[in-house]
Amino acid sequence: MGNESSQRQTAAIIAAVTLSNHRILSAGEAFVLEAKDEEEQQKLTLEIAKTVKGDVTQLSNGIYLILKS
Amino acid sequence: MDGRGPMIISTEDLWLIIIAIAMGTMARLLVLKVDYKQYPSYPNGVLIHVVLAFVAASIGAVAIPAIKSNNYTAVTFLALAVQNFRDVRKTERESLKDLEETEYTPRGNAYIDGIAKTFEARNYFALVVSLSSAASMEIVAALHIGMMFQVMAGVLAGSIVYQAISRFSKGKSVGDVAAVRLAEIKVEGCEVSVEGTFVTNLAGTQNAQKMIAKEGVAVIIEPNQKHSAIALHNFGQRKAILFEATRTLGAKRYNFTRKDYETGRIIILFVPIVRDLEKLLDVVKNTPLLESVKKSHAVLRSKAMED
Missing domain, CATH: 3.30.1360 (Gyrase A; domain 2)
Incomplete structure (x- = not known):
């Protein structure tokens, strides 16, 4: 096991873009917003990612996360 | 008095100092190449290292004539030089750390430490090469061999020591x-x-x-x-x-x-x-x-x- 803590490659979740079928129980410090369809979801994700210069990942259930390292 | 003041250095010593300084500075210049690492690629960075090398080579060059004139305290100059070179390492490290946030990706502390150490070590290059060059010229002079041979001995000894040290300090990639x-x-x-x-x-x-x-x-x-x-x-x-x-x-x-x-x-x-x-x-x-x-x-x- 390397000295991972000193390597600082962790990222913080800035925002999550969901759809109406997703249930968010707790978001912590992340900003959560709901899009009306997939097209809007992608658009919003890109807009937030560009604004905060963050990276994007998509979970297998369709939620987009915007991360900043 | 002819108005030029008393003679304080012999022609032989002057040649010895000049050759030793030249050899020491040249040794540093040879390892100060702007290669694929492109560092130091800034003209001012290069100038700083060349001047430092000149100072290091001068310390090495005057050590032998100083000892010869019974001025043994001159050897403490070498200790002063070591302290100065440590400061070079510190300055180099601080300067590279300041640049970290502006690079595409950071160098990282391990790499900075390596670069700073190399810069310190390369000043020793200049010092050791000029010292050995001066020592060999002094030995030849003691054998009452002509000035031309003294210069040749200085250049040869400096080159050999340079080759030896650069081979020793060359790391792997x-x-x-x-x-x-x-x-x-x-x-x-x-x-x-x-x-x-x-x-x-x-x-x-x-x-x-x-x-x-x-x-x-x-x-x-x-x-x-x-x-x-x-x-x-x-x-x-x-x-x-x-x-x-x-x-x-x-x-x-x-x-x-x-x-x-x-x-x-x-x-x-x-x-x-x-x-x-x-x-x-x-x-x-x-x-x-x-x-x-x-x-x-x-x-x-x-x-x-x-x-």
């Missing part, structure tokens, strides 16, 4: 301990992998996926021997490799280093500004193996056998 080759990048949804090894899942947008698939470059570094992986897997070493690669080709976006625990290989992936694959391979191969991560396998083995 990544290409010496590992095979470096280009690799294919695979983008599946937001997941990016290189030859089956997961690299990132941060390619969530179509823009990112297109950019990585079309413009991204990946290099696989496979250690030649199993123990070489110890040095290559070191975070500082990987940062140094990524730094050299991104500084040479630029970095548009995204840069990752990953280690494959099963095979022991290292993966470097980034999106360069200039896509020059030959240069990329060269720069990765030529990245120095950091002194702080190098381990002597022979020592480890003998120790293990004793236990």
Whole structure:
């Protein structure tokens, strides 16, 4: 096991873009917003990612996360 | 009095000092090459190191005439020089650390430490070369051999010492301990992998996926021997490799280093500004193996056998 803590490659979740079928129980410090369809979801994700210069990942259930390292 | 003041230095000593200073400064100039690492590439940086080398060479050059004139305290100058060179290391380290935030990817503390140490050591080059050059000229002078031979002896001794020290201080590079080759990048949804090894899942947008698939470059570094992986897997070493690669080709976006625990290989992936694959391979191969991560396998083995 390397000295991972000193390597600082962790990222913080800035925002999550969901759809109406997703249930968010707790978001912590992340900003959560709901899009009306997939097209809007992608658009919003890109807009937030560009604004905060963050990276994007998509979970297998369709939620987009915007991360900043 | 002829108005020129008393004679305080003989012509022989003057020649000795000039030749020794020239040899010492030249030794430093020869190792101050702007190579693939392109450091120091700034004219002012080069000037600073040349002047420092001149000072170091001067200290080495005057030490012998000083001792000859029964001025033994002059040797303390050498201690002063050592202190000065340590300051060079400190200044170099601080200066590189200040630049960290403006580079494409940070050099990392391990690489900075290595560069700073090298700069300190190279001032000793100038000092030792000029000292040995002066000593050999003095020995030849003591044998009552002509001035021409004294100069030749100084130049020869300086060259031999320079060759010996530069060979001793020459470190290995990544290409010496590992095979470096280009690799294919695979983008599946937001997941990016290189030859089956997961690299990132941060390619969530179509823009990112297109950019990585079309413009991204990946290099696989496979250690030649199993123990070489110890040095290559070191975070500082990987940062140094990524730094050299991104500084040479630029970095548009995204840069990752990953280690494959099963095979022991290292993966470097980034999106360069200039896509020059030959240069990329060269720069990765030529990245120095950091002194702080190098381990002597022979020592480890003998120790293990004793236990």
